[in-house]
Each structure stands twice: as structure tokens, then as C-alpha cells.
Amino acid sequence: MSNIFEMISQFFILSPQRGDVLILRDFRHDTPQDTPGLLLDRLKTWQKDHGTEQDPPPIFNVDGFHFLFKNIQGLYFVCTTKFNVSPFMIYELLGRVAILIKDFCGILSEECLRLNSSLVYELLDEIIDYGYVQTTSTDRLKSYVYEDPIQVKRENIFMNSLAKLKAPGTSLGSSSNRPITHMRDEKSVKQNDVFIDVIERLVASFASNGMTVRAEIDGSIQVKSYLQGNPEIRLGLNSNIILERNKDMSRSDRYGIVFEDYKFHDSVDPTDFEEHKRMIIFPPEGEITIMNYRISGDVSLPFRVFPTVMRVPGYPNRMDVTIRIRTDIPENRFANKCTLTVPLPHVTQSIYNENMDGSNDQSVQYDNRIKNVIWTINNLQGGTEQSIKIKITGSASFSTVAELEVGPIRQVIITLISFKIKL
């Protein structure tokens, strides 16, 4: 039988450290009460059995009760069900619920959930009824949900962001961390803000001579809107974007960026996109991803990395790793912060680094526990080159294949791109 049943039984949020259940809503009362305990067990046994700190696959079942979960910023968002549901729908839902909680409460953290639990329950009851998803539209939910958010105090956010330094990628800007609903009777004038983020993740692998083996960009455009009355926003992209469907063009005619595939959110009217690369957005309040796209093939890379590993003759326990980075962005642009993470061989004992260009804007950190070197460069100017030499000493001789253990180098670059905004 096909899956005509898409009901979930419970939703809960579990904080794994102490096993606290922050939120638990039982919609259908058809699964055991202690499901969070079962999940906690599963997480612990998996990590013990496999000697890893990684999560187990995001699904398992006990006695015909299925657990689907998603780790969001260290909290487990979980659905349980008895039915043969669509996993995609459930995972999308879990992600969406997390965003909604963030939209309504300001930020997503353990403390915030504790403070706002009745708001979250109110929200959940409107999102899901008896296991059936009703709506996740912020506009609709705003008119159903009455509780006011309690904002987590400033210093706590700071604490939180400190904790997040360990897990970069979630940067906190204060203005976009306020809840979308404001105190209803607040005297202050509401700000009409809209935040647009273009996030591109570039995955490239280089051969040792610096040639690109593979390059791929996954991009998404995210909008967080505090605009009242859903005004329309027009957003135009570079006109030299080529869409994969125009296959009739021969390869040589293509000059520009080729979108292999792309998709839009429901709130986007893309009728003009194919022709003029323009879209009209009617952003609901809160955070949404309005567009996703994928570029592969001829990607012109903003940076190139050239690593070399040399042995020191006569010293079997020493190696020199030299890393050179070249920026191929216009000279008037800067990369604010660029970090390169380099895994080193497991016998590495200590490192010594030589700053080859004498510039002050960089630093090297070595974590002996996980044998990683992190090289940070601030304000990397376009069209320039920087390099470091890391001299490593091992506790024993390096094996003949220790080079294999160096890398893969991971690079995180934060650049400032100026948007032209026409109002």
C-alpha cells in the first residue's frame, strides 16, 4: 500500500548533554511516553559502539515506532511516528519548525526554548493538529499565535555566540536576531528591515600543480524580512547567467555562469527569470530561502591554494609543509577573513611556522589533539599572494606515505560583497 498516511505521533526537542526534554508534544498518544529516552540511548550506544562523536543515521525504529531526527545547533528535533511516512517531508518539517521557532523567539537556544516554552507549544499546536501538518506560513501563524516572546538577555547571547565559536558557520548579527512578532503594544516604531544573504558554498579540489580537478558551487539566496504588509521586492541577478535548459547554445557561445539547476520558493514569481534574470519576491515575514542554484563546470575560482610537502633530508622525523594562497579577485576587494585548516600526520608532535611574507595580519594555531593546523589571514587583498611554511616534527619517523595524511585542506573565506540595491 502506498503511503497515504503522513501523520506524526510526537514532536520533541531533546538537549543531549543532560538528556533534558525541552519541548514534547504528543499529538496522537499512540507511541510510548519515554521516546526521548530511547533516542538518547540510541545516540549513546552508537557513539560508544563506533568510537565516534558523530551522529547515527537520522532514522531508526524500536518496536515499530519510527524516530526521525535532525541535529540543529546541538539540539535534536525529533518526530516519532507509527506510519510509513515520507522521510523527506518529515525532515523538511523539522527544519522548518526550527526556523519558525527562531523567527518567533528571536534565536534558537536551549535557554530561549525554556523561557518561551508556552509560545513554542502555542506555535506547535497551530502547525500540527493530530499529527497532520496544517501550515508553516509565518503570516498565517502570526495571526493565530498570541503569546509574546521573551527575549534572551544580551549577555546570554554573547555567551551563546562564544559557544558557537566552536561551530563556526553560524554567525550572529544582533539585528537579525529579533523575533518577528513585536510586543503588540510597543510604542516604538517598527523597523522595516530586510536582510538578504547570498550564500555560496564552493567545493574545489586541486591537483598538486594547482590545476582545478573539480569545482562546484552550491548557492542559495536567503531573505529574512521584517517588512510590514508584504511589499514586493524585485531582485535581479547578473544578466550573464546561462540556464542549463538553453542547451541549443553551443559550448563556445556560452560566456557567463551556467546554472546547472535552480529552484525557487513559492513566494517568488519567476516568470521573468529565464528572459531577464529578474524575479519578483513577496517575502513573508521571517526567514526563507528564496532560491537555490547549482553551478559546476567552468567555475572561475576566487582563490587558489598550492600546497607542497617536503621531507628534510637526514631527519626522518621532520617535514616541511608549504602552503601558498593566491587570490584572483579584483585588487580593490578584500577577503575579510580567510581560514585554512590542514590536517597533519598522526605522529606529529609539534610545529613551528615561518611567516614568509612578514605580514602581521595572519596567525597560525595548532591543535595537537586532533592534529590540525589552522591558518588565519585577515584582510587578504585581491590579486596578492600569501604563503606560510610549517615545519613539523614528529614523535617518531614519518612513514614513507605520511604525505597522504596531510590534507585535505579546508578553506573558509568570508568576503564582503557589495550589493547594489535599487529601491
Add this chain to the structure above:
Amino acid sequence: MASGKISFLGQQQNREVAELGLRLKEASENVTTNQMGVQHSVKRPIIKKVLETMAAGMDVSPLFGDIVKAASTKDLVQKKLAYMYISVQAEKNVDLVILAVNTFQNDLQNENPFVRGLALRTLCSMRLTDYVPYMLKSLSHALIDSSAYVRKTALISCVKLFHLAPKEVLDASLIDQLYNTLRDRDPEVVANGIAALNEILRSEGGMTINANIALYLLQRLREFNEWHQCLVLNTLIRYKPSNEDEKFDILNSLDDRLKHHNSGVQLATIKIFIKLTEGMTEIQQDVYKRIKEPILTLLSLGSPEIVYSCLEHVIALMNSSHQFLREDYKYFYRKVKEPSFVTLRKLEILEIIATEKSSKDIIDEISGYITGKDKLITQRSVESITKISFRIESVISYSLEIFMKLLETGIDIIISSIITMLEEFMNESPEKVESSLSVLPLIWTTIDLNSKAGPAFLNLLAIVGYEIPEAPYILESLIEDLENYPTTSFRLQLLDSTVTLFLRRPVECRVMLSKLFKISMEQTENLDIRERALFLYRLLQNDIEKAKEIFKYQRYASKNNSKKDNINMKSKHLPEFNTLSILYGKPSEQFIVELEPIPGLFSKRKDDDFFSSLSLHNISEPDELIPVQPQNLVKEEFTLSSTVSVDAKKFKSYWEGFKEIYEFEVSLLDSPISLTRLTLDDIEAVFEENNIMTMASGGTGDFIKLFLYAQETGSYILMLCEIKLNFNSKIAKVIMKVGHETDQIMNLTKHSEYFSQYLTRCIKICFNSVN
């Protein structure tokens, strides 16, 4: 002492609750303004406190009356909080619910539609049969309410009520009313109508879908929100178009859904595409081409969980279209910061899609993962390279070269994994491996000999032992140090390897072999090891020529053939595309425990079958699982023989012969008793009462193992099972095999399902009722 403490705590709690009650009574209805200038009712924070107290597990039922009073307020937040309390506490305060009826009555007439909806939702989530007539009356009004919010709430409330009182709901001719709601202006109402019909009519396979309804839903599809689109698409899949034109119309009209931002919608659409083009080979190939890009985008952009699900679905698709994504193998390379569960799935796919052309690239890529920090990935990467090389023989030498290079890293987990795989390589191309095994003496100290790699290493050592001068001395030092290697498989292989080497190099090995025999026969408790030692000892004593002959053939004995694994990919079921089945890699019957009415069981009594199926459905509710005695469940069509008897020899032959094999786990976490206190006798007695016989049983400290069997009287179908119960994890692992004595081919699914449910219940009873 302890009880005094508890009662003190209890008093403390009572006082706290009483105080809250007092504060509620005293609080006026007035609103106050706090320093922020925000208005609040005074009661709001008190009710919040009550809810928190309730969440902490304290008994707050004495406050029921006060909270009901607080529910009649203009403050919507306060009302919602009070209703939240009422819906949880109602079942514990059945007598007092009558107090709330007046509030419900008023709120159902309230001018604000959200209040009407809230009251209806709360009213119908109380599971109190006494109030069914009242609920029904309220429902029939709400279904024709002017507000869409109330109407959509009413539809879900119908489902709630249906589970509470099925007969009344059906008698009230609601079904027609539900079908009428499909014509509603508001898409959310329509969607909930479909959901309600599907669930209420589940025994008939859900809502009826004819051409008109299908066309109508397709036309309105874009009005629905993303979640309801999933629902509608999953319902539409049951519609069978009458001709090809109609099929193409549907395909065309759904095409843009493949680009939807919600992967649930995308996958539901893909499922319809595949289903509609079943049997139209060429068009299905086009479909596969069409869905390629959306799937690759999902793989690049989705969250790890979605990527994981997507990879499993890709495996299923590859199963039915072997060319699918062959060229795009680079998308399955590991990404930065990827969780290991995703990488493991990717490795699985890379194994399958490697071709003559791409295999070298792929092996290069995978070999990069081996030196990483995650041990599981290291192991699986080595295995993947092995599997690819076995399937595509031209790369065997290349892989071996990589392995040999990696052996020099000196990292134990890498070496252990490679050694384990080299044993398998020995089967495939002995010459190539043998020549490179001279490194064994250099690396053997880094191998984790108590893992799988231990026996593999010994086997390899024996094979090339005659060429390696150090071989006997390695064995000797192992024998000297035997207490450090307790695993049975290691000891058995050590016996075999030492004998093999002895036959080749008797002078060097004689002393150590006799020592090993002595330890194995005299100082070992383990029967397997003793038997093997005894057997080898006698063999050598009786006929040394014969022994040489036997050991020549045993050379490359290997336990599992990886080549086979490669061809028998996980059986994935396209009909269950976009469901959990794909993630588990098995059909839903094997993991959906819920008792579906078994076809055939009720077919004789067509008139009332609908209700008897419901009573059976209720039994499957977990709360009721335990008290039900299995005897009550046994229908006349399914009885277990109380006299069946199978001897050990037959059991063994059935165990090996039966092809219908199921594995599942039963959790006994909720068992109130300490499991270790049970004796095997108690357990066996319970099974026997329920006509499940014991073949053999035994156990040590942490776990027990039972072999059981049973026979169904009508069909003579046999069920054999092995139950392994771990006291620490409180999980019973069950391997169940079902078949027929006479080997005749018959459909066993129905029986298997029943057997597994019966068995699960018996296990549960066993560990909850034995004192």
C-alpha cells in the same frame, strides 16, 4: 527514612499546588501594566506556573475548577493556556469536565473564529466517550461554519472523534459531509478533508479517487501549501488513468513540481512519474533523465538528513535503471564537514556505479578517505575499494598498489582493515597478493589481532608462510602470549595456521604446535576450540599425507564472498518510493508493526468486518499491548498447535532451508522488572503456555539465547526463531524463519506477519508478567 522523605516532598508539593490555587482564586480579572508598558492579565503568569508544575510531574488536578473559570476570559493567551491545561487534565478529572462544558458552549459561539476553533480542537481531543454526542453536535455545526479556520479544525476533529467512537461517527453520515468539503473554497479545508477521509476509510484503502476528483485536485494543486501538496500527491498516486493521453496530461501538469523547494513535494512527484510510466520503458527512461537534475541539486543543497534519504532513494532508482547517474559519480564524493552517515551511504553508491572507465578515479577519491580521522569511514573505504576491484578486474593491481602503500602508514586501524580485505583478495587473484605479502613480518605488530583482522592475518601468514623465514617465530610468539588473544575465531585460525605451517616446515613448528594443542585441549573451556584441536591432532596422528591433501584445498577458504554482495544490492522497493521502506531497505510489512487487518481473516463476514477490524486495530495500541493475553487474539483461522514436536535434526534442516527470514528487535525497556531475575524455566513456561515450544536455550551473565518453534494448525506452516536477549540493553533480537515442512511454495507473508506479531507480544508478556 526513605518513605518519610517522600511524604515530606509530597507535602511540599501539595503546599505548592494549594498555594497556586489560592493565588488563582484571589487574582482579579483586571489587567495590570508592567514596567515595559505591556498589559497582562494577572492570572496569566499563575496559569503558566501551573503548566510548568504539571510538566514537572506534579499532580495539579485539584486546580481543575479554578482553571476552568480562568478559561472564560477575553485574554486570548490566558484562554489558550487554560485550554492547554484542560486537554491534558480532562481524563484525570472526568467528573469535573461538566464544569468546562459551559465554557466550551460559550466559546463555540464566540464571534472570534480562532476562539471557536480552539474550543472545538480542545473539546474533541478529550478522550471521553461520555461526551461523544455533544462533540458530534458541535462538529456538525462547525463543519458549516463561516470561517475556514473552524472548518479545517472540525475536519481533523472528525478523525479524533472517529478513533474515540467509530460507530457513532459513521452513523452520523459524516462521510458524505466530508466528501462535500472537497469542494470548499479554502485549500486547507480541502486538504484536511482528504486527510480525514483517508484515515476514516483506511480499511477501504482511503478516499475514493475517480477521474473527476483527480482532475479537480490536479487543477487546484498549486493553491495548496507545500505540506498539503505532499498529501494531495500521495493521494493522487492511487488514481489509475484510463489511457495514455490522460497519463501524459498528468505528467505535463506536474512537471514544474519537480523544481519545488520542498523535497517532500519533489519526491512525491517523482513517485507519480515512475508509477505512471510503469511498463513504458522508453518513456520511463525519459523520466529518469528528467529527474536527474533535481536529484543532483538535492544532493548538493539538502540538509544532511535529506541528502541521506536522497542517497537511499538513488540506490533504489539505480536498482531499476542501471544507467541512472552513472556519469555523475563525482556528486557522490565526500563533502567538507559531512556527517559520517552520509559518507557511508555515498561509499555504497560509489561501489555500485563504478565502471571500467570511472573506477580508477573513484578509487583514487576513496583512498583519500582512508587516512582520515573517522575509523568507521576508514574501514568502509577499504571495503569499498575491495568491492570495486572485485567487480572491475582491471583495477585489482591498482588497488593492491594503494593498499600496499597504505600499509606503510603504521596506523593500526588502516592496517587492520587492509589485512582483513587482503584475505578476500586472496580468493580473487592469489598470485598478485602473494607476491606482496612479504611485508607481513614488518607490520604484524600494528594489527589489532582481536578484531576481524586477527584471523585474516593468520590465514595470510599460513598461505605464504613457507616463503617467509620469520613466519614460525611470529606464530611462536603469539602462542607464548595466548592469553592476550581470547577470541574464538582467532584461536581456531591459529590452530589451522600452525598446522598448515607445520605441514610445510615440520622441524621449526613441532614444539610450538604441541604446546598449542596442549593449551587448546586442556586449558580451554571453549568447546569449539577443543573439538578443533582434537580433530587436527587426530588427523595428524593418523594420516599425515591425508592431512597435507586436506590443507592444500583449504588454502583460500574464506568466509564470505564479496563478489556476491555486489550483485545482490539491497532490495529496494520502488512501489514504496518516498517512504521509510527505502531507508530501511525492506518492505513496510517488516517494520510497520501496527496490526493491519489481515486480508482473508475478515472477508467471510463482509457486513460487520469494518468493525471487527477496528477492534483488532485497537488492540495494537501500545498501552493495551501488555494486558492482552495472546490466547484472546487467536482467531479460528490462526491457531498454534499445542502438540507440535520437532527434533533437533529437523530443526537444523528447517533452519537452514527456510527462505522466509525476518529479523527484528523487541525493546523491553519498559519492563518493570529486572530481567536478570528471570530464569530460563520461567521464560520457557510462558512460551509453552502460548504454544511456542523451546528447542534449546542457554545463557551467560548478560544475555540469554532461545531457539523456539511453533506450528499453525490449519496450514501446517512452521515458525522457527532465535531470540537473543541482552539484559543490559533490554533488547531482544529476534531472527524468525517461516516455512513449510514439505518445502512447498506458498505465500507466507500473511503468516509471517502474524507470527512476528504473536511472538513480539509473547516476549512482552513474558517479561512483564513473570515475577
